[in-house]
Amino acid sequence: MVDIYIARLKEQDAKALCAFDCNNRRLFEITVPGQGDDYYNFGTFEIRHKELLKEQEDAFSSFYLIKDGSGIIAGRINLVDINPLNGTAHVGYRIGEAFTQNGMANEALKLLVKRAPEWNVTQIHAKTTSDNIASQKVWVKNGFERTSINEEISADSGQ
Numbered sequence: 001m002v003d004i005y006i007a008r009l010k011e012q013d014a015k016a017l018c019a020f021d022c023n024n025r026r027l028f029e030i031t032v033p034g035q036g037d038d039y040y041n042f043g044t045f046e047i048r049h050k051e052l053l054k055e056q057e058d059a060f061s062s063f064y065l066i067k068d069g070s071g072i073i074a075g076r077i078n079l080v081d082i083n084p085l086n087g088t089a090h091v092g093y094r095i096g097e098a099f100t101q102n103g104m105a106n107e108a109l110k111l112l113v114k115r116a117p118e119w120n121v122t123q124i125h126a127k128t129t130s131d132n133i134a135s136q137k138v139w140v141k142n143g144f145e146r147t148s149i150n151e152e153i154s155a156d157s158g159q
Contacts (some may be wrong), residue, residue, distance in 0.1 A: 075095040
């Protein structure tokens with residue numbers, strides 16, 4: 001088991017998170033749609049960061065940094081589209097290149113699932129591309145069940 005924790009996103013995380021995203025851009029854009037060049041400009045990044053914090057404050061989403069035992073950002077994991085009426089949300093994550101293939105995504109998802117009741121979330125939905133086998137394995141290890149396959153694979157977890 002890897003030594004990690006998840007920390008709720010804060011305003012003071014902007015610079016370190018921007019550096020993390022910039023350092024891992026190449027890897028991320030292989031597996032998910034790119035953010036565009038402007039996203040990696042700190043001024044633009046900071047505006048987007050504040051928008052995410054507002055979304056979190058309004059309880060529409062809950063954003064977390066995945067940190068290793070020494071406090072270094074190793075990834076991100078988020079609950080988005082939180083619907084308090086039916087207890088659902090969607091989850092997404094990204095792990096930095098230096099931290100892949102060591103069980104970190106699996107452990108981070110376990111931690112997030114444990115925190116989901118704080119947001120009255122009882123069912124979590126996930127999507128990944130059909131060729132992202134690593135993410136598919138993470139979902140299955142954490143009790144998600146495949147619900148559909150099209151261009152993206154959808155999975156659900158009832159807690």
